[in-house]
Amino acid sequence: METKLEDGSVTSVLTPRQIVSGIALHFPDPAVLVGKTCMFRDQLEPRIIRSFESNGMLFAVFNSGRRVLIIGPNSTIPAGTLAK
Numbered sequence: 001m002e003t004k005l006e007d008g009s010v011t012s013v014l015t016p017r018q019i020v021s022g023i024a025l026h027f028p029d030p031a032v033l034v035g036k037t038c039m040f041r042d043q044l045e046p047r048i049i050r051s052f053e054s055n056g057m058l059f060a061v062f063n064s065g066r067r068v069l070i071i072g073p074n075s076t077i078p079a080g081t082l083a084k
Contacts, residue, residue, distance in 0.1 A: 017042060020054035026068035038072040039083055 019040060027033060042056040059071040073081075 017055040018053060019056040019058055020049045020052045021058040021060070023058070023060060023068055023070075033070075036070065036072065037077075038070045 024030075039059040040056045041059070044056055047054050060068050061071060063069055
C-alpha cells in the first residue's frame, strides 16, 4: 500500500509538535522540507491519522499545475508569529 501521509515535526514557539499531512506523494524526498519555514495551525485537538498522532494542520495549496505549495512567509519572521 502506497502511503500518502508525511509525518514530520515542527517547532511552534519553541515547542516541538508532530503534524501528519497528506503531502508525501508531492515530496518524494522529505529532506527538502527540513528547515523550511511554513504556516500551520496548532491548538487543535490531537487526531490519530493511520496510527500517528497529529497535533496541528499544515497550510498548503495546489497551484494551477496541481503542484503542492506549502504556505510560508515571504520574509523572515520570528517563530511563533501569529497570522491574522
